[in-house]
Amino acid sequence: MALDFEQAFTERTPRIVNAAKLHRSSARKKANAFLVEGENSVDAAVSTGAATDIFVTERAAEKFAEIVTAAGYMDVYVHPITDRAANSLSDTQTTSGLFAVCKPVLWSAGKILNGKPKFLAVPVETSEPGNAGTLIRTSDAMGADGVIFAGETVDPLGSKVARASAGSLFHIPTARDTNVKDVLGKLRAANLQILATAPQGDATLDEVDLTKPTAWLFGNEAHGLSPELLDAADIRVKIPLRGRAESLNLATAASICLYESAKAQNR
Amino acid sequence: MALDFEQAFTERTPRIVNAAKLHRSSARKKANAFLVEGENSVDAAVSTGAATDIFVTERAAEKFAEIVTAAGYMDVYVHPITDRAANSLSDTQTTSGLFAVCKPVLWSAGKILNGKPKFLAVPVETSEPGNAGTLIRTSDAMGADGVIFAGETVDPLGSKVARASAGSLFHIPTARDTNVKDVLGKLRAANLQILATAPQGDATLDEVDLTKPTAWLFGNEAHGLSPELLDAADIRVKIPLRGRAESLNLATAASICLYESAKAQNR
Incomplete structure (x- = not known):
């Protein structure tokens, strides 16, 4: 040209x-x-x-x-x-x-859920663009059926999010819905089990049946998921921590959960 | 006070x-x-x-x-x-x-290896401080016995690395050795199997025996591991990618590998 x-x-x-x-x-x-x-x-x-x-x-x-x-x-x-x-x-x-x-590429949460997803990432109140983009990229790589940003999250169409997603923003259905309660209701209506990552979980990651259709709630970088959201989830899931670190960062924790979901569903 | x-x-x-x-x-x-x-x-x-x-x-x-x-x-x-x-x-x-x-908190690679480690993270030529810190934090959380930065990596004592490590820099033995060949020789002498993350791997992550003492080589953010290092590893391991993403980011890939090592060794 x-x-x-x-x-x-x-x-x-x-x-x-x-x-x-x-x-x-x-x-x-x-x-x-x-x-x-x-x-x-x-x-x-x-x-x-x-x-x-x-x-x-x-x-x-x-x-x-x-x-x-x-x-x-x-x-x-x-x-x-x-x-x-x-x-x-x-x-x-x-x-x-x-x-x-x-042109805007965002889907609605409803449209993603109409596709009968097997597993979804639902980052709640994600504030850091790099994390949001990495979540989109990892969800795409793991074969998730979509990413629904819930609550007051960073705008997924910001240039830093797009960059960290390494192109995946254009590949995997991505939605944003500021009403977290509404999103939860839709996930439940779509017959997804709702799993919440939580340092104090009821179950460890390897104890959960991940062959079921699943929505993964991931909390905010600084303050995690609210008590109400933790209560609303079907299971609070913890990743076993073995050293002296008190927690994992958001993108790291999410990648481990999504990898395990992908493995269970493709076995 | x-x-x-x-x-x-x-x-x-x-x-x-x-x-x-x-x-x-x-x-x-x-x-x-x-x-x-x-x-x-x-x-x-x-x-x-x-x-x-x-x-x-x-x-x-x-x-x-x-x-x-x-x-x-x-x-x-x-x-x-x-x-x-x-x-x-x-x-x-x-x-x-x-x-x-x-005061400086870095260990020597030799001292880490003297401790008969069960599994180690060995990031090679890591250039981004946030990634280096996240690797330290995740390695600590997964109970790895140390992190050895090999080659021309970012300085682990930089403030951005320390911040991303969320305190783990002070908890998990961390070393830096600019001579990659030397590090490889030491890993081998310590009877560790050397696994290299590679998009074109010989085996997928779930096919590898992770109960053996293991050193994980993680490549540079932009260009991965060199052909020489891939050849020198015992097994080139790939994480199955199921969507349209071509790769995972460094910290994400490493966290999945380290989680699987931790799970295998604590079973």
């Missing part, structure tokens, strides 16, 4: 100024679009049809030529941009120079 | 200026000391005897009164500092106001 870098968009071109605003959740809502950066994310955005516009620097157009070519085939607009424009779009220290503006 | 905040150290007090320099690896080496921040790290540093000096703001002295009192019992110097001094010592956006200067 021939790109004319003489005519490259600069950091003052209105389209770049507007795209840079997509780092803010309110701007994403208003524009009904979101922005991702980097090879994994842009590749997945293009191949799944979520990307509407690609912004690319001269160097990145060479480095990621296959993605740029694929974008052309997919009828995605490809816009040459200057290095300065790339810096204004990026929230990383060293920009990749490759960006995609995308 | 009565602290006189009228006499608090400022950001210009030489001890604070010197402590702030400990964010640099070269300064840590020169001073033979390192700096940690926050409740988990400082608590662990005090209770294990690694802390030599505590710096604390007025607000933090109230919030973390138990830690400050314990420091007094342990004959650790406790110094009141101003909020500005705290900002100059911190590498976080909102400082906790609680810091400890510590």
